[in-house]
Amino acid sequence: MTVTIYDVAREAGVSMATVSRVVNNNPNVKPQTRKKVYEAIERLGYRPNAVARGLASKKTTTVGVVIPDIANANFAEVARGIEDIANMYHYNIILCNADKRKEKEIRVINTLLEKQVDGLLFMGGVVTDEHIQAFNTSNVPIVLCATTDEKGTMPSVDIDHETAAYDAVRKLIDEGHTRIAMISGTLQDPANGYARYQGYKRAIEESGIAFDETLVRVGNYRYESGIEAVKYFMELAERPTAVFAATDEMAIGAIHGIQDAGLSVPGDISVIGVDNIRLASMVRPLLTTVAQPMYDIGAVSMRLLTKLMKKENVEQARVTLHHELIVRNSVAPRG
Structure with a gap:
């Protein structure tokens, strides 16, 4: 049978109101009485009814x-x-x-x-x-x-997802890269997708580099879409020298895709991501990224x-x- 607050009160020799005060951490209960109630709760295996408490308190x-x-x-x-x-x-x-x-x-x-x-x-x-x-x-x-x-x-x-992406791409530009590809998230996503795409585009255009839509591939944030995007980049007449991925998971996919193609990171192609997931410090080479807190x-x-x-x-x-x-x-x- 379900143990009720009445059973606890009878076992402890106190009123139901006292049991209620103990259960709800009300300070107006003597330590000795509180101890008696807790002992009774433990003996009987009483569990307060959260639904009933919620109905009473509206919380x-x-x-x-x-x-x-x-x-x-x-x-x-x-x-x-x-x-x-x-x-x-x-x-x-x-x-x-x-x-x-x-x-x-x-x-x-x-x-x-x-x-x-x-x-x-x-x-x-x-x-x-x-x-x-x-x-x-x-x-x-x-x-x-x-x-x-x-x-x-x-x-x-x-x-600020746009600025995070901007800072990542600026890092690549400051290192002398001008042919920078992007693996984006869906552009219907205003934060991880569109805002990061806008940050990439702004960094490119502010640096006087011609924006090239053929260097942008839309991924699904996952590792596999990073690998697939790199396969596309490898088939371009002039492949990129750097890849910015909108997530670290896609960036790690890009690293492995580049390595699978027989090239090195960062010797042949640099890669940067966003998020700073745990795997970013486990993959080789260690991934340069923008950390979100x-x-x-x-x-x-x-x-x-x-x-x-x-x-x-x-x-x-x-x-x-x-x-x-x-x-x-x-x-x-x-x-």
Whole structure:
């Protein structure tokens, strides 16, 4: 049979109100009484009914997190930052993988809101009008994490993706490269895709280099699309001397594709990425990349959400964190 708060009160010889105060960490309970209640809880195996507590308080102390790809190490690091801050503020996390599919993201958002979460973090996906419509049906705060909406109306935490890409390409230009290829993400993605493409294009054009669309290939952020893009570059009449990949995973694919073609990195072709995933410091040569503070993005997002849930004053609802160029061994001067 299910153990109830009444059973605990009878076992400890106290009132149900006292048990409730102990369970909810109310300080107005004598240490000796608190000890008696905890001992009774342990003996009986009592577990407080979170649903009932939520109905009474209109709070579930639960936050929903929509993650686009649970296999992606970047998003795992963001989730770690979210969880650490959630634990600090005594919130539980419901983590839902959406497989980078819009229809699944919308379904997961609605499911989490139906479960009466106190807040929602939407991580790293493209924010469409359909997403905004789903968000607008919510009566709880929502924060975009590692992404932003196109109109900039929602609370968010991210980096400046265009400037991150610009800085990466400027590194290649400063090393003397003028024929620089790009492996882009989908241009429908305003952050990891289009913004990074714009940063690449701006760096090229500001340096007086003619922009060449044949040097741009659209990938899917994964390792395999880096390899496939390099196969295309190898067939050009004049191959690039450097490759900028919009993600490290594609950059590592590019390194291996170049090596499979019998060429060396960075001796024949330099490669640079964005993200600074763990594999960037494991691949050979070590990958030069632009680091996103993934853990901090998660942590700051969760802290912003706690403020909104508690209706605290928020001075800045759209937070842009700093990125950093990490120079390793995959880029060399041109000739």
